Amino acid sequence: MHQENFARLWSVFGLLLITAACSVVERGTNASSSQIPSAFVRQKENPSHKGSIRAIDFRNFTYPWVVELVDPAKPNETFTLRNGERPETRDERGFVNEMGIFLQNISYADVTGDGEEEAIIVLSVLTGGSAIPHCVYIYTLQDDNPKLLWAFSTGDRADGGLRCVYADRGELVVELYGRGRVVGKQAKSLEDQIGLCCPKFFTRTRYRWQGRAFQQVGEAVTLPQNHGSPLVTCP
Known part of the structure; x- marks a missing residue:
């Protein structure tokens, strides 16, 4: 399923290691999903924000899969977070059968230049292997309903992993670890792929x-x- 799609992207297996530092919470594959806090959530959604994207509860929300994780047999399949998580499923040996998805970051800013806030949502993915990818969703509010503007996944740590995503002067800025790493584009340099733990550059x-x-x-x-x-080091 979706786990196989990531396996094709990163094809690296082992224990998932993430060290809790700054805003990223790292964990081993045998960690319980209850041990993975929704760290770095800057502001909670408030129903009193009528007419604002902040009124949408993205901790309890149904998301479409990003393109890289879509099951070709189920192109319209979605997943739902409850209290900021969709726990992984495991077999009798404790290995991950189906990936876990966890809310890591919600921020609000104008990324379309219209003076209105959008929601920038970062989800972390527990793959069951050693890869540490993220999914990013950009939502705006249209007729009091959330409308998806863009969704994409990032690479694995130094190999195109997410450093930060934020707004600047009405534009969207995406920072990925590694030299020449851009969303949806193949990197020309391979030098950063040797040490996934220790990026020397970001783009x-x-x-x-x-x-x-x-x-x-x-x-x-x-x-x-x-x-x-x-680390995810958003300002």
Whole structure:
């Protein structure tokens, strides 16, 4: 199923290791889902925010699978978070049968340039292998209902893993670990793929909303990484 899709993307197996630091919560594959807090959630949704994206409870919400995780036999399949998580399922030996999805970060900012806030949602994925990917969802509010603008997955730690996603002057900025790492594009450099634990660079890419989709603005910029841990380090 979905786990097989990730296996094809990263094809790395072993114990899942994530060290709790800053905003990322790392865990082993035998950890209970109840031990994985929804860290880095900046603001809770409030029903009193009528007419605002903040009124939507993204901790208890049904999401579409990102393209990389879609089961070809079930292209319209969705998953639902309850209290910020969709726990993994395990077999009798404790190995993951079906991936777990956990809310890691919700932030609100204008990324379309219309002066209204959008929700930027980061979900972490427990794959059952050693890969540590994330899924990012950008939602706006249209007629008091959430509307998905963009959803994408990121790579594994130094190999295109998520560093940060945020708004800047009405544009969306995505930072991925590694040299030349851009969402949906094949990296030209392989130098960072040797040590997934210790990225030496990250790549910053800006996107502008064009009415129907986000389009890249200018060239992606690769910058040195000041510390060696592949953490989500949003400002």
